[in-house]
Each structure stands twice: as C-alpha cells, then as structure tokens.
Amino acid sequence: MPDRVVQDFPLFPLGLVALPHEYVPLHIFEERYRTMIGECLERGSEFGIVWARDPDDDDDEPRIGCAMEVARVLERMDDGRLNILSRGTRPFRIVEELHHLAYPAATVEFLEDVDEPADPDAGETAHEAYRSLVEQATDNEPDDADLDQMNAYAMAATVEFGLQAKQGLLDLRSENARLRLVTRLFRAATKRLEFIEKAQVRARSNGKVRFG
Structure with a gap:
C-alpha cells in the first residue's frame, strides 16, 4: 500500500x-514546472x-488537492515547453509547505x-440525475453498465462545475455524501440547460431575450 504521508510531493498551484x-x-x-514534470516523467x-x-483569503481550513498522473505527453517543443494530459488519481491534504x-x-x-x-438509494438517485443531465446536454443515453460502475468522482469529472462546488466534492470524505452533493449539482445543471433551451426558443420567436 502506498504511504499515506509523503514528503517533497510536487505541487502545481493553479486556478482550477x-x-x-x-x-x-x-x-x-x-x-x-518543466523541471517538476520532467522528474515526474522520469520517476x-x-x-x-x-x-x-486569493492570497487575501482568510480561510484557515486545510488545503486539499488532487494528485495527478501524467497520462500522456501530447507535445514537446524545441524550447522545452510541454503539453501534457494529466489524470486525477486521489485526494490529499497539505500538511506543510516546503521551499x-x-x-x-x-x-x-x-x-x-x-x-x-x-447507500444504494444515494447511488441510484445520483446515477439517474447524471443520466438526465447527459441526455439533456448531448442527446445521448449513457450505457447502463458503464454508468453502474461510476462513482461520484467519475461522474463529476465529466461535468464542468464551479470551483467552489468541485472543491466541496474533493473535501468530502464520504462517498454517500458526495453522491448526494453531485445529485444536487446535476439537477441544478439540468434545470439551467432547460432554462437556456427555453430562452433560445423565446429568442427565436421574438428576437430578444434578457438575462439577469
């Protein structure tokens, strides 16, 4: 089993x-970061x-991030820059920043x-809410076998939420709680899509629709 506490763990602070x-x-x-990713690739x-x-944020809560693996190097440029595709693996908490x-x-x-x-009910409800969102957004129906294998993280990873919502998911240490949260998020996103579709219909009929 991998060590739960790791020193000198590379960090990539980003606005996401x-x-x-x-x-x-x-x-x-x-x-x-080129040095950092180079070492990750080598090891x-x-x-x-x-x-x-925001540096002015007074939030004293422990900072929780997501470990990433380099799934693929997409492009190496002559000047040393890289385009990579990374994949999230597991959550972590920062114990102490190192310099x-x-x-x-x-x-x-x-x-x-x-x-x-x-909680089977939480899982079933989350899967149904996710199915409705996918059908609404893409006109495609998720495969039942694939959907049954998806946990809260796997479903949420395919939907673009706000940063606070995603951080809230990452902070939770209960899969049941994450399933309940993504259910609310999926339902809200579905309602938003329905609103946009209705607005587009109104716009086509009268030429103007106002938001806000």
Whole structure:
C-alpha cells in the first residue's frame, strides 16, 4: 500500500480544481514546472494540483488537492515547453509547505474515506440525475453498465462545475455524501440547460431575450 504521508510531493498551484478520474490538459512553460514534470516523467510519479486561491483569503481550513498522473505527453517543443494530459488519481491534504526544491512542494497526507455502508438509494438517485443531465446536454443515453460502475468522482469529472462546488466534492470524505452533493449539482445543471433551451426558443420567436 502506498504511504499515506509523503514528503517533497510536487505541487502545481493553479486556478482550477481537479478531481479523481478527471483529465486535465496542461501547458508547461515555466522552468520550475518543466523541471517538476520532467522528474515526474522520469520517476513515473505523481504531482498535485491545488487550487491557488486569493492570497487575501482568510480561510484557515486545510488545503486539499488532487494528485495527478501524467497520462500522456501530447507535445514537446524545441524550447522545452510541454503539453501534457494529466489524470486525477486521489485526494490529499497539505500538511506543510516546503521551499527547498526548485518547484513548489509539500508534505502531504493522502486521504481515505470514512468506513460506512454504501447507500444504494444515494447511488441510484445520483446515477439517474447524471443520466438526465447527459441526455439533456448531448442527446445521448449513457450505457447502463458503464454508468453502474461510476462513482461520484467519475461522474463529476465529466461535468464542468464551479470551483467552489468541485472543491466541496474533493473535501468530502464520504462517498454517500458526495453522491448526494453531485445529485444536487446535476439537477441544478439540468434545470439551467432547460432554462437556456427555453430562452433560445423565446429568442427565436421574438428576437430578444434578457438575462439577469
């Protein structure tokens, strides 16, 4: 079993929140991050994406990020820049930030969920809400077998939510709680799509629709 507490874990502070199972394309251009990704590629090791919040934010809560693996190097440029596709693997908590490496790093603790019985109702409700959203957004119906295998992270990783919502998912240590949260998020997104579709119909009929 991998160590739960790891020192000198590479960090990539960004204006985004990544989730386990989520694919995140990254353009690596700063020298320190080129060094970091180069070492991760050489060692086959992970790095962490953590939401770079406003420095004036007084939130004292532990910073929780998502470990990433380099799924694929998309492009190597002559000047050393890289385009990569990374994939979220597991959540972690920053224990202590470190400043002795060429790139940001920290001692981190990888997080585990609480031991609890699975809630079948929460799973079924989340899957149905996700199915409705996918059908509304794409006119395609998810495969039942594939959908049954998807947990809260896997479903949420395919939908673009706000940063606060994604961070809220990442912070939860209960799959049942995550399923209940994504259900609310999927239903809200579906209602938003329905509103947009109705607005488009009105716009076609009278030439104008106002938001806000």
